Amino acid sequence: MLNRQGRPSAPQAHGVSDPAAGMGDQAARLQGDANRATGSNPEAHPTFTGNKALAQIEPLLFEIGRYDTTGVDLDEPEDFEPRLGGLERKEAIGLPGLSEPETMRHYVRLSQQNYGIDTGLFPLGSCTMKHNARLNERMARLPGFSDVHPLQPVSTVQGALELMNELGRYLVTLTNMTAVALSPKAGAHGELCGMMAIKAAIEAKGEGKTRNVVLVPDSAHGTNPATAALIGFKVKPVPAREDGWVHVEDVKERLGPDVAAIMLTNPNTCGLFEPQVVEIAKAIHDAGAYFYCDGANFNAIVGKAKPGDLGVDAMHINLHKTFSTPHGGGGPGSGPVVLSERLAPFAPVPFVRMKDGSFELVEQNDEAGGTAAPFGRMTAFHGQMGMYVRALSYMLSHGSDGMKQASEDAVLNANYIRAGLADLMSLPFGNKPCMHEVLFDDAWLKDTGVTTLDVAKAMIDEGYHPMTMYFPLVVHGAMLIEPTESESKTSLDLFVAMLRDLAMAAKNGEKERFTGAPYHAPRRRLDETRAARSPVLKWSPPAPVAEAAE
Amino acid sequence: MTTRYTKDHEYIRVEGDAGIVGISDYAQGQLGDVVFVELPSVGKTLSKGDEAAVVESVKAASEVYAPVSGEVVEVNSELEASPGTVNEDPAGRGWFMKIRLTNESELDGLMTEEQYGEFVKSIS
Numbered sequence: 152m153l154n155r156q157g158r159p160s161a162p163q164a165h166g167v168s169d170p171a172a173g174m175g176d177q178a179a180r181l182q183g184d185a186n187r188a189t190g191s192n193p194e195a196h197p198t199f200t201g202n203k204a205l206a207q208i209e210p211l212l213f214e215i216g217r218y219d220t221t222g223v224d225l226d227e228p229e230d231f232e233p234r235l236g237g238l239e240r241k242e243a244i245g246l247p248g249l250s251e252p253e254t255m256r257h258y259v260r261l262s263q264q265n266y267g268i269d270t271g272l273f274p275l276g277s278c279t280m281k282h283n284a285r286l287n288e289r290m291a292r293l294p295g296f297s298d299v300h301p302l303q304p305v306s307t308v309q310g311a312l313e314l315m316n317e318l319g320r321y322l323v324t325l326t327n328m329t330a331v332a333l334s335p336k337a338g339a340h341g342e343l344c345g346m347m348a349i350k351a352a353i354e355a356k357g358e359g360k361t362r363n364v365v366l367v368p369d370s371a372h373g374t375n376p377a378t379a380a381l382i383g384f385k386v387k388p389v390p391a392r393e394d395g396w397v398h399v400e401d402v403k404e405r406l407g408p409d410v411a412a413i414m415l416t417n418p419n420t421c422g423l424f425e426p427q428v429v430e431i432a433k434a435i436h437d438a439g440a441y442f443y444c445d446g447a448n449f450n451a452i453v454g455k456a457k458p459g460d461l462g463v464d465a466m467h468i469n470l471h472k473t474f475s476t477p478h479g480g481g482g483p484g485s486g487p488v489v490l491s492e493r494l495a496p497f498a499p500v501p502f503v504r505m506k507d508g509s510f511e512l513v514e515q516n517d518e519a520g521g522t523a524a525p526f527g528r529m530t531a532f533h534g535q536m537g538m539y540v541r542a543l544s545y546m547l548s549h550g551s552d553g554m555k556q557a558s559e560d561a562v563l564n565a566n567y568i569r570a571g572l573a574d575l576m577s578l579p580f581g582n583k584p585c586m587h588e589v590l591f592d593d594a595w596l597k598d599t600g601v602t603t604l605d606v607a608k609a610m611i612d613e614g615y616h617p618m619t620m621y622f623p624l625v626v627h628g629a630m631l632i633e634p635t636e637s638e639s640k641t642s643l644d645l646f647v648a649m650l651r652d653l654a655m656a657a658k659n660g661e662k663e664r665f666t667g668a669p670y671h672a673p674r675r676r677l678d679e680t681r682a683a684r685s686p687v688l689k690w691s692p693p694a695p696v697a698e699a700a701e
Numbered sequence: 702m703t704t705r706y707t708k709d710h711e712y713i714r715v716e717g718d719a720g721i722v723g724i725s726d727y728a729q730g731q732l733g734d735v736v737f738v739e740l741p742s743v744g745k746t747l748s749k750g751d752e753a754a755v756v757e758s759v760k761a762a763s764e765v766y767a768p769v770s771g772e773v774v775e776v777n778s779e780l781e782a783s784p785g786t787v788n789e790d791p792a793g794r795g796w797f798m799k800i801r802l803t804n805e806s807e808l809d810g811l812m813t814e815e816q817y818g819e820f821v822k823s824i825s
Contacts, residue, residue: 683736
């Protein structure tokens with residue numbers, strides 16, 4: 152296998168498949184030195200334009216735009232009487248204009264500076280940046296899915312409703328729960344949905360005034376305590392133990408008639424499966440409280456364990472993590488919530504229901520029927536239709552065996568990285584198997600003068616998006632790496648070799664390689680302190696040249 | 702004048718019936734560059750262990766807990782404009798708030814300078 156510089160990459164070159172042993176120290180040193188000897192020091196060969204060959208310097212839209220240019224040709228409006236009651240604009244709006252080719256180049260150049268899952272390995276732990284299958288995109292663009300409007304008569308969108316119903320059935324089956332709310336827009340919104348269902352159940356029992364405490368382990372996602380606090384619960388932390396697990400006795404100590412719920416992430420943010428989860432669920436239920444599970448890490452256990460079997464009452468599922476729909480700028484998130492039998496009656500509207508051979512949308516609380524008592528509505532419409540299509544496309548194309556294998560491969564890949572780096576980097580909870588992500592701390596950097604942040608910046612120079620840093624907070628200088636099942640062994644070998652080279656460089660005192668990084672990125676290191684202390688949030692036109700010259 | 706420390710790295714320097722509260726030099730070092738400080742309003746009553754302020758650095762946001770019970774009688778509003786003072790002079794100009802103690806005996810449960818030094822050594 153050749154890397155981008157055309158040199159054989161070490162593991163295969165030495166004919167050894169174990170990356171820990173394969174990337175011999177000497178080989179790695181040579182490779183590292185070769186990089187820097189032949190390597191590009193951009194400062195040594197400055198260009199006239201500032202561009203670096205294909206990497207073009209792209210100024211802000213405001214800096215390249217002109218007020219007399221536009222890419223569209225609109226007729227001037229005829230005279231008209233403004234009806235804005237004197238609130239109309241008095242002067243030009245000041246938006247820069249570009250011609251169509253200039254606009255195209257601006258955005259294409261910006262997109263070339265982006266690093267995404269389609270560019271390379273994206274090891275952000277707890278974020279699950281997995282492959283976004285092209286088949287999903289094809290399905291989402293089918294006219295019957297892409298063109299539907301939320302206010303269309305339900306008789307004209309039966310196919311879309313059937314798809315939502317089928318997606319819901321998959322989610323309920325995979326989790327062994329009773330009901331699903333598809334509408335939440337993403338993870339934290341899903342948490343809110345689940346916790347509102349719990350609150351409604353508590354109020355229905357007449358305990359709304361007295362049960363107002365939510366237990367949250369120290370290692371939880373920050374959104375967990377924020378969600379609980381947002382709807383008026385008091386948050387009580389459950390301290391972290393040295394083994395990275397939540398212990399049932401620590402939970403029991405804090406239980407009482409005032410406890411409404413626990414919010415537990417499983418597998419947890421340390422990348423470990425909580426072995427006492429069933430005992431914790433029992434203790435919670437015995438105390439009359441509910442078990443909210445943060446499903447951000449569900450991708451590690453799909454097809455292997457069902458949260459309903461573990462005693463979970465409510466769990467959100469990030470379709471944009473576990474079920475391969477795009478993240479961030481690539482598309483909106485989607486955070487369906489599954490509910491246990493105890494919470495199912497409180498599921499919010501709207502939801503899809505089969506009636507007389509066709510699908511209907513239940514839009515109002517009083518249409519829910521039976522013993523159902525929906526807590527209300529969280530969104531104006533029905534959720535992220537485009538994401539439902541992509542997620543179901545992923546499910547159907549993988550099948551239940553494929554989804555199970557994806558979980559297994561995700562766990563295998565994370566453990567492959569753990570095994571490949573355990574001798575050079577430090578594992579806070581000992582060298583024990585992890586789930587879909589592996590957590591390192593910064594003990595291995597002690598006395599090197601290099602920090603977790605510096606390592607992350609050096610990874611950018613090596614062409615990788617950094618892993619999650621400084622989270623979870625229970626570990627000092629945390630580096631949380633999640634490769635996902637999408638990465639091949641070849642890809643993992645190069646990633647491990649790269650980190651081994653960095654680790655050895657840090658230990659050999661090559662501090663500058665880290666503290667000055669990134670050297671090769673379109674922009675050098677940001678002054679994060681200054682950016683946070685005095686952020687510039689608005690573009691201001693530069694001073695006129697005459698003044699600037701003075 | 703006595704200074705006492707908590708396990709969460711707050712200090713309280715008692716002068717008369719009031720104490721000046723801030724975070725220790727070790728804490729500011731661990732946090733890294735402080736970029737934002739949220740202070741309580743003057744007149745707020747705090748119980749020991751209550752969340753009294755928030756300090757945000759480039760790495761993380763952390764709560765500052767009240768080391769003792771009492772009423773907030775003064776806050777260092779200069780920190781809002783120059784949060785970096787917490788890094789430069791945590792024990793002096795980087796103080797957070799002044800609390801009038803309601804129960805002086807709570808100080809006995811806190812660590813002395815020497816005990817805190819030992820504590821920091823044991824965790825670092």
